[in-house]
Amino acid sequence: MVQTKVNCRIIIYSTTLVLLVFLQQVYTFCPSICTCEGDPNVRTWCIGVGLDVVPIQLNPDVRFINLTANQITHVHFTLTFYYKLEVLDLSMNRIEALGSRNFDTQANLRTLNLSENAIAAIPKDAFRGLKRLQVLKLCRNRVETVHSAAFHDLRNLIELDLSGNALTSLEPATLRHLYSLEVLSFQNNQLLEVPYERNLEHLGRLQLLDLSVNLLEYVANDSFVALRELRTLKLGGNILTELDVGAFHGLNGLKALDIVDNNLTVVPTLQLSKLCNLTYLSLSGNYFEGLPAVAFLNLFQLQQLHLDRLDRLAWIDARAFVDNTNLRILTLDDNPSFTSLPLRLFHSNPNLAEISMRRNALIRLDAVHFPLDRLHRLELAGNPLVCNCSLLWLWRLTTGYGLHESSDFRLIVPAAAAAAALITAAQPPEPPQDEAVPVAARAHHGLRIDRDEIGCDRYEDGRRTRHLLRAMTEGDIDCPTHLVTVVSAVLSILLVLATGASVLYVLRASRRRKQLLTDDDDPRRKAGVTELIVPHPQKVDRLELERYLAQQQSLVNEYRALRAPWELPLPVKEDLKYGSVAATGRELAPASGPTTDHYETLDYYQHQHQQQQQQQQQQQKRTLSRPHIVFV
Ligand SMILES: *[C@@H]1O[C@H](CO)[C@@H](O)[C@H](O)[C@H]1NC(C)=O
Ligand SMILES: *[C@@H]1O[C@H](CO)[C@@H](O)[C@H](O)[C@H]1NC(C)=O
Ligand SMILES: *[C@@H]1O[C@H](CO)[C@@H](O)[C@H](O)[C@H]1NC(C)=O
Ligand SMILES: *[C@@H]1O[C@H](CO)[C@@H](O)[C@H](O)[C@H]1NC(C)=O
Numbered sequence: 001m002v003q004t005k006v007n008c009r010i011i012i013y014s015t016t017l018v019l020l021v022f023l024q025q026v027y028t029f030c031p032s033i034c035t036c037e038g039d040p041n042v043r044t045w046c047i048g049v050g051l052d053v054v055p056i057q058l059n060p061d062v063r064f065i066n067l068t069a070n071q072i073t074h075v076h077f078t079l080t081f082y083y084k085l086e087v088l089d090l091s092m093n094r095i096e097a098l099g100s101r102n103f104d105t106q107a108n109l110r111t112l113n114l115s116e117n118a119i120a121a122i123p124k125d126a127f128r129g130l131k132r133l134q135v136l137k138l139c140r141n142r143v144e145t146v147h148s149a150a151f152h153d154l155r156n157l158i159e160l161d162l163s164g165n166a167l168t169s170l171e172p173a174t175l176r177h178l179y180s181l182e183v184l185s186f187q188n189n190q191l192l193e194v195p196y197e198r199n200l201e202h203l204g205r206l207q208l209l210d211l212s213v214n215l216l217e218y219v220a221n222d223s224f225v226a227l228r229e230l231r232t233l234k235l236g237g238n239i240l241t242e243l244d245v246g247a248f249h250g251l252n253g254l255k256a257l258d259i260v261d262n263n264l265t266v267v268p269t270l271q272l273s274k275l276c277n278l279t280y281l282s283l284s285g286n287y288f289e290g291l292p293a294v295a296f297l298n299l300f301q302l303q304q305l306h307l308d309r310l311d312r313l314a315w316i317d318a319r320a321f322v323d324n325t326n327l328r329i330l331t332l333d334d335n336p337s338f339t340s341l342p343l344r345l346f347h348s349n350p351n352l353a354e355i356s357m358r359r360n361a362l363i364r365l366d367a368v369h370f371p372l373d374r375l376h377r378l379e380l381a382g383n384p385l386v387c388n389c390s391l392l393w394l395w396r397l398t399t400g401y402g403l404h405e406s407s408d409f410r411l412i413v414p415a416a417a418a419a420a421a422l423i424t425a426a427q428p429p430e431p432p433q434d435e436a437v438p439v440a441a442r443a444h445h446g447l448r449i450d451r452d453e454i455g456c457d458r459y460e461d462g463r464r465t466r467h468l469l470r471a472m473t474e475g476d477i478d479c480p481t482h483l484v485t486v487v488s489a490v491l492s493i494l495l496v497l498a499t500g501a502s503v504l505y506v507l508r509a510s511r512r513r514k515q516l517l518t519d520d521d522d523p524r525r526k527a528g529v530t531e532l533i534v535p536h537p538q539k540v541d542r543l544e545l546e547r548y549l550a551q552q553q554s555l556v557n558e559y560r561a562l563r564a565p566w567e568l569p570l571p572v573k574e575d576l577k578y579g580s581v582a583a584t585g586r587e588l589a590p591a592s593g594p595t596t597d598h599y600e601t602l603d604y605y606q607h608q609h610q611q612q613q614q615q616q617q618q619q620q621k622r623t624l625s626r627p628h629i630v631f632v
């Protein structure tokens with residue numbers, strides 16, 4: 001009897017134990033295909049395991065359920081027990097309908113991810129009860145209609161993502177109760193107009209609004225006027241052709257505006273000029289033909305400007321960016337009609353640090369186009385630049401050749417940096433750059449350039465070939481020597497020669513004049529002058545003319561009647577007058593009688609002068625050798 005009693009007890013105990021263990025297991029049941037985590041944060045993951053319903057036997061205290069990538073088709077009556085749920089991820093399933101009041105007990109739910117399902121409509125009570133919901137993701141579904149009361153309870157919603165759906169419009173007052181909303185995306189829908197009235201106008205706390213990739217053609221006056229807190233507005237990928245003058249009225253706090261890939265044909269200068277706090281602007285992918293002067297009026301805070309893929313852009317006014325004194329980053333990539341960059345374009349942008357102008361149609365770029373001493377990044381690849389001497393500066397930048405010794409633009413590109421480092425190895429490394437230090441105030445910096453891609457074109461036999469600039473030698477770019485040095489040296493030599501020659505000439509002239517004047521009392525010469533100049537004008541050379549003029553000065557009374565040298569008869573006439581007398585001085589000299597002496601004197605003078613001249617020329621040569629040392 002005792003033994004059976006004991007046996008009974010053992011059986012009872014063990015049964016209770018088994019029962020207890022079993023109950024315990026039921027209480028914290030975790031399907032074998034899922035992963036569960038216990039207290040204090042009860043969490044469950046059942047990811048990509050082919051579930052077709054939400055498991056109902058999980059810990060009722062569960063706070064986090066991740067059911068992403070399953071085959072769940074509905075949420076009817078399956079979430080009722082999980083009233084402590086805070087995060088529910090149902091993304092990448094096959095949910096087609098949300099039904100009514102299925103989240104009624106999820107008063108603690110903060111995050112609900114329903115993206116990548118097949119939801120077509122959001123009925124009236126779909127999200128009823130989600131009073132604490134902060135994040136609702138409905139992206140990449142097929143939502144065409146949202147009931148105007150569907151979001152009625154979501155007063156604490158901060159982020160609503162409806163991107164990748166098929167919305168064409170919103171019912172009035174759909175967004176009305178979303179007082180707390182800060183982020184709203186309608187990206188990639190088919191909205192025909194900005195849902196402002198009775199919708200956006202209630203979202204006084206909105207910071208980011210994404211309306212990109214819709215079918216907006218037009219933005220009316222005051223379309224965002226109540227969005228006082230808006231920081232980012234995305235309107236890219238629409239078909240905007242027009243913006244009302246007051247389209248951006250009220251967006252005083254806007255920092256970033258994206259209007260890429262639209263149909264704008266002129267820069268909306270006036271509309272943008274209201275956005276006084278704008279720091280980022282992208283207008284890429286529009287149809288501007290040019291950027292007029294002060295195209296970005298009043299945008300003094302602008303730091304980043306993107307003007308890429310402007311197929312028709314052909315010109316930029318040199319004053320286009322004058323108001324944008326804080327501009328730091330500018331991209332002008334892929335503008336196939338843009339052939340010439342104006343000089344001084346960046347003169348009023350002292351903070352410009354990064355410029356990208358890749359794949360345009362630029363054929364010529366000069367160093368003066370860019371504030372090279374301030375730039376940190378310069379990208380110029382893919383332009384049909386002509387390989388010639390004008391490109392020497394760019395060749396130097398890409399090869400790093402001779403940069404470390406150049407004092408006029410303190411540039412260090414990666415290859416040259418090593419060389420420069422060797423030179424300045426003794427100096428301690430620079431302290432890290434403080435972002436607050438204005439770019440212009442930094443003494444030394446590296447310039448990053450897309451040196452591995454920049455090429456230039458050479459035209460040979462009408463064929464164009466692109467050469468990598470970095471792989472070329474200095475001679476390849478048609479600058480066989482340092483052209484500037486050569487030109488300046490040649491010019492200097494010419495200048496010195498010219499000065500020397502004129503000095504010599506003056507010296508010679510004055511000395512001769514002096515000597516002739518001292519000879520004036522020689523009576524033979526008084527007679528000789530008349531005979532020399534008048535009857536034998538073909539023998540009159542500049543020397544004699546000068547002597548004549550000198551004598552004229554001293555003997556002005558005697559020779560007043562003499563004809564001025566320019567009045568002398570033409571040699572042809574004289575030849576006729578004197579028959580066939582040969583016109584050489586030696587033959588004429590005996591016939592002229594009294595002038596023989598004079599000619600001898602003259603020859604003597606000439607001889608003397610030649611000697612002097614030779615001496616002076618030798619001296620001159622000596623003085624001339626100096627510039628060679630200086631300039632070459
Ligand atoms: C759920 O799991 C997926 C896949 O691991 C992950 O990408 C996702 O972030 C998770 N969801 C949440 C809310 O943590
Ligand atoms: C669903 O959304 C939540 C909240 O944004 C996010 O944390 C989670 O990673 C998303 N799930 C997936 C699979 O991306
Ligand atoms: C938009 O507002 C401007 C004044 O801010 C006004 O001149 C213009 O006519 C308005 N446009 C329309 C379509 O009402
Ligand atoms: C925007 O600019 C105005 C005046 O220029 C200034 O008063 C205001 O504080 C700025 N707002 C923000 C959010 O920076």
Ligand SMILES: *[C@@H]1O[C@H](CO)[C@@H](O)[C@H](O)[C@H]1NC(C)=O
Pocket residue numbers: 217239241262263
């Ligand atoms: C917008 O521009 C594209 C490309 O030029 C053109 O095909 C389209 O018809 C334009 N749309 C409108 C509404 O002007």
Ligand SMILES: *[C@@H]1O[C@H](CO)[C@@H](O)[C@H](O)[C@H]1NC(C)=O
Pocket residue numbers: 363364386387388389390
């Ligand atoms: C180099 O080519 C460009 C473009 O054809 C031309 O404008 C420039 O004058 C040329 N420079 C020299 C030094 O020949």
